Amino acid sequence: GGSDDTDTSNGVEGTDDTASEAEESEGMIPETLVIGFVPSQDSDTIADTIEPLAERLGEELGIEVQGQVMTNYNALVEAMGANQVQVGFIPAFGYVLANEQYDVEVILKSIRYDSGTYKAQYVVRADSGIETLADLEGKVWAYGDQGSTSGYLFPANELMEEFGYDTAAELETEFFSGTVQSGGHDNSALAVYNGDADVATTFDDVRTELEEEYPDVMDKLTILDYTQEIPNDTISVTKELDDEFVQKIKDVFLSFNEDDEMIKIMNEVYNWDAIDEASDEEYQVVKDTYAKFKDNIEL
Amino acid sequence: MENLILPPKPKNSLFKKIKVIVITILVIALYLWTFTSIDIDWGRAIERALNNFQRVIPRLFSPDWSAAGEVALSMLETVFIAFAGSLMAALLSVPLAFLAANNMMGKYLSVIGKWILSAVRAFPDLILAILFVVAVGPNAFAGVLAIAIGSTGMLGKMFSEIIESIDMQVVEAMQANGANKIQILFYAVMPQIIPEFLSYAIYRFEVDIRASSILGIVGAGGIGTMIIFASNNRNWNEMGMILLAIIVVVTIIDFASSKIRNKIV
């Protein structure tokens, strides 16, 4: 085997919810920084590599940086919990989980279309006659999966509040006549397009992704409404990292905003226009929503 | 031959008749239940297929050659992961297989062994992979470990079946020589099982190449990540390229391994 034995890594100590804010000073600086990247499904195209970014970051930080893409954020959350990954590019919901489980902290967020937030949309067939959210009663609802912020959590939360349901299960069975769990935003939209469902909740705007295969998608599907603002993807770090080092990472990322080449890379692969500072509070809205669902998400 | 002599009717016991009838009814009921209660709109599915056929299939068959380099690299990594993983599994499963074989261990020990193997097999690959990502980080080595453990269950089961099927007469002949247990293991048992062991291990290697495609989901290396991205981006040309790579590689390995297997058996 060729395991380079770094003595610094693997800080498992205190992973559980012991008051973690206190022990700042003796943080660690790894010999190799590992970045985990879970691409947000709420995006038109997603990249399968993080190589250029990792390289650049390594140059700036002066240490080796390794990037790894995964599509399952359980893996990332757990890996950050074990400090196998120190920096994560995590969608809002994933961040909330990581924060709750392992005190992972958000330091930055992505800016897309000049905004640090985005919205989810309700998609219906143009000829369906559905004009308001209230018209959705008794219809079939398509969503990607229940772990998707824009595809499920936010719209579900909104509808529950608006129409007075206490649990998601009630919403699904009493308000709607049925649901289709499609596995992805594009599949949800297609379910509506194909008539398997009446409304789909997706990111904004899923239709552009489908245009190539389904040229008439823009005409056949219209947007009924948008949800409230959802915070964008985060860049988060594990609590074991040294504070000064974290600050350095932060600075490097922020400096990318001035670097046209880097912005271009980010935009091409992740649709990011810029990077901005972020704090945990901004994600409170997601936390609240998650808390509401966590226990009553019925199977 | 006017008077035909007919044989007596078979006298099946009433119990047996009832058993047959009950089983038949159960099977029919099972199918009725399945087909009536399953939630599939067959007509729509077919219509959908006809619509989508044009969108997906032609693009699958025109692979995206620009991705060839990247695909090849991922595929290579997949092969390495599968190789290291299956070899590890092959070694791990040997002691478990002996434990589970009822002609080697006592009846009770072998039941325990079989349970261990079943339990190992029950764990979904993905969760194993997550566990190993946690253990050693998101890299190919986590994939190797996940493959190794995942395969151990299946290989151990197959190995133990091989051990159970050996010619025990040879074992008896060694006993009759005055050989002790360990000598019998090396002289009578091992020569009988080694070729099959190798052949199954090689077979498992092929299976693992396919199985390791799932590992990419958790960042444990290999071609899986590309599969998921190609599917999420509806990039069927790239999927075509990936498929081509898998088919070519598995076919080559299939061919080589059947040659090797013929040699050793």
Add this chain to the structure above:
Amino acid sequence: MIEFKDVNLVYPNGTQGLKNVNVKINDGEFVVIVGLSGAGKSTFIRSINRLVTPTSGSLLIDDEDILKFHGKDLRKLRTKTGMIFQNYNLVKRSNVLKNVLAGRLGHTGTLRSILNLYSKEDISLAYRSLQRVNIDEKIYNRADELSGGQQQRVSIARVLTQQPKYILADEPVASLDPPTSHQVMTYLRKVNKEDNITTIVNLHFIDMAMEYADRIIGMRAGEVVFDGPVSEVSERTFEEIYGRSIREDDMRGGANES
């Protein structure tokens, strides 16, 4: 010397394999046991090296009652009795030499044998045994590349390598054609005479038994129904062993087939 004293053997399922067997076999004898299928021939032979254990009586070998043997004693007993099987029981995928060397397992330490560290003497003994049954040129062939007769000769060589005091052979020629059978029997008798090894052989065929044996033991349903030198075998003996008036039986169309 082997001595059966009132030996009985009842299998767990209740079949009586041996019934009041009293037999004494002297050193250097060549004894053939004949009998129908299921008569108890194999049970008789396998009792001698304790592959099966009689349920009552006593079985003395060199004046020790082997029915009480365990563990180490048992392995020692088996080391001094060589056994030849109907199906040769060679390890098909090992080569001839390795199969023959297996005969030395009882004389070799575990570690040495696992590492294939046989002494020069052992290897030379194995090779000489192969020469004695004229099969030395196949030394590196895999056992499954040999014909039946050749395999049986290898298994004789294996037993010779063991340098046993007794050789037990359970239908050594049942799978062979007549000329090859004669070859194998000839070798067995040669070994018996040259090395003065007491040899006990099971056979189906009484005519072949007559040709090679010093002494014949006839069995039927677990009992010894005849025991005497070849010269005493008569038409009546034949009938006793194979059931009364065998020819008639045939003509009746097998009313009492097994």
Add this chain to the structure above:
Amino acid sequence: MIEFKDVNLVYPNGTQGLKNVNVKINDGEFVVIVGLSGAGKSTFIRSINRLVTPTSGSLLIDDEDILKFHGKDLRKLRTKTGMIFQNYNLVKRSNVLKNVLAGRLGHTGTLRSILNLYSKEDISLAYRSLQRVNIDEKIYNRADELSGGQQQRVSIARVLTQQPKYILADEPVASLDPPTSHQVMTYLRKVNKEDNITTIVNLHFIDMAMEYADRIIGMRAGEVVFDGPVSEVSERTFEEIYGRSIREDDMRGGANES
């Protein structure tokens, strides 16, 4: 009538299975073919129903050259020649009746046979055949529950059900012990005499051949080396078939084993 005219058979790997065979077998004869392993006995027999195809010469059965047969002709030929095999070749997991009815396959339409729709006549015929070999009480047993001799009798019943004109038997008793062998041979001869079915049997043992045959054909290395009535068989014949001076050979220790 079966007539071999200058028949040669060379296997794809170059082995000469038959060499200039000229033999004429008359209707109703009971012919036994003897010879060593590899002599070509099976090849001879299997040529007659074209399980193997001679490479030159002509083979006339009822005055038709069967070497030219294809498809339907061939199935018709096989329908009129019944065959008995050394290993019985029963379908182990099917019951006795079903195995015996398989003898009627050649006479039954595909669909009927697949749906098990045999006519009453066929079933009665099958049952009667089983009675003739005295095994009718095992009619619903699975074939693998029977002893070797019983299985061979079922396979005789299968052939009887086929109502063939010729019966070919390829070492029908090689897997059986002597008394059972005699039973089976007795049945074969009985059938031969009662139904006047020409019967050709392969045997290893010349003594058994002498006991049952009308006529003996000796083969060696693909050639017919003896052909004549039992009365003409002499010590010399024996030597010709089994190779010169067989006993000496044995003693030499098998210098020319297979």
Add this chain to the structure above:
Amino acid sequence: MTKENSSLTPKKVPSIYPSRTKKQVTFIFLVILGIYLFSMYWTQREMVGGIGGALGNMYTVIEKFFPPNFAVLPALLDPMIQTIQMAIIATTVAAILTIPLAILSAQNVTTFKPIYYVTKTFLNLLRTIPDLVLAVIFVGLFGIGLFPGILALVIFSLGILAKLVGETIESVDMNPLEAMRASGGNPLQVIWYALVPQVLPQYTSLVLYVFEINIRASVVLGYVGAGGIGLILNQQLGFYNYPNAMAIIIVIFVVVIIIEYISNKLREALI
């Protein structure tokens, strides 16, 4: 005897294996070891942390799965039933399609070489495609739902089943087939009377084995939205409801064990 005794000088004592074999075995062993070491190097080259805290890390995670939350059992009934139904349909279809394919890909029955090779190649191709890829493609073709899941399972299990059944056919006792042919049976009759009874028990047990595989495979299908218990497992993991996920895993395990048990019983009854 004299000849033999004289031919033995200690020098001529042979070794246990001919030296050529020894060399070959050593060579092959070294090659495999080489590839293995290289694979280990390659796969570990990105590894950063070492494996020091591995077990501790794993334990931290595993702990979160316990105790399993069996309160969710009632809610699992429906998706589990769906999974079983998917597996039943897929296994049945695959079992039927297997019959002709297996016969055509068995060298001893299909003596016409071209057909044999075509079928064999087709089956080999089928087997190369990972279940994940199949699921992804069928979801692309048919949209989401059970149907694409079933199709993916059919194709996936067809590859395995046809190969295994084909191998079983290749290993049957050919003698009864010859006997049927010798009594004038046509090919169909020969297959039905001599082949089918021999293969049937093995075939049944392989079908049941594939059924078990299909139940497991449906977990994979869930990742891409192709229905069944896998979908639920995936979702519960996503919500970090690990105790629920553990309950699901246990349910799958129990179902598989039950199926294994039933199929063992059936196999015993058949053989």
